[in-house]
Amino acid sequence: MDFQLPEEHQMVRNMARDFAEKELMPLATRHDREEHIDRSVFDKMAELGLWGLTIPEEYGGAGLDNQALTAVLIEINRACASTGVTLSVHNSLIGAPLTKHGTPEQKQTWLPKLATGEILGSYCLTEANAGSDAAAVQTQAVRDGDDFVLNGTKLWVTNGALAGVYIVYCRTNTEVSKAKGVTAFLVPRDTPGLSVGKHEMKAGIRGSSTTEIVLDNVRIPATNMLGALDRGFPLALETLDGGRIGIAAQSIGIGRACLEAAIKYAGEREQFGQPIGNFQAIQWKIADMSCRLDAAELLTYKAAWLRDQGLPCTREAASAKLMASTAANFSADECLQIHGGAGYTDDFHVERLFRDARITEIYEGASDIQRLVIARQLLA
8 A cells, every 4th residue: 555646646746835835825815805816826827737637638638637636736725725626616526527428529619728727617506495405406407499498596606707617407307306307518608698696705715706607598509418318416426526525635735724824833932931832732732633634634535546546436535525624624723722812813824724614514515414425325
């Protein structure tokens, strides 16, 4: 059993780390305060090939795997979680299903643009009454000759205002069980009737774009169907396996940033005539943070490895996401506690890490849903 990343993965990770530390970290607070990501960041990520990290080389991507993506996402999120989730959704929720399930024409149309960052991708599943119960989508896609007409509203759409193409899940059959009557469609941003609705004001990851997407008699050709008719829900679940690995990596990145900040502050802050890092209470906090993050990272790489091998990874992806998000929030809480009152102000970036960590236990399936997924897999 080899716990060392392959040399190619190490090179990609080191490249991402260098970019994150030199160019992304200095902008992270601004991204949070101004609630958008600087365009120069996206351009640099395009130059580095990060948008097409897992897209096949024949379509202009790097052709790397989920382990490489995990390594990159840890480093990017260590610097800026808003940028990290933007990259994760683009690769995991858009590039991956399109690469696996797209027709040759669909792949040729969209993958080269996604690989270079010419356009970003977005994933539209959640609705007002279809959150944890994702199969309950009510957005309609009605067949009309060679077209489908889409009507409905999607919520919590990451990259919503930035995307050039959306994967939209719609109900196409009301005569069967709800999980069997959903279909996925590729919808270009410039399609008449598609509009960006409410921009969400969030507690954390403020730099990322989170919006409603409104579909008002959006007409698209049947050739824009991704995968098979009425088989979109299994495709969504398979895609979410990759998405959960991505959010697990995000959690680890945030947690690592918390651990590093805690170690630094514990060595600098003095009370009772000595650095607070000399006190056992602080040492135990740092030790617990480190152990939980290490364990979560191993789970995440295992899930990524299984996905790369084409093996089932639903339970492992849920386990990684559950444990990593828990570790991130534990680490953020302990880090803020170590900083004391100073950590509760914006003089340090700790309060941003605290806010950013919280969402990891909610999106891509809340922690309670991860527990259901894990238990059902075991009991099956």
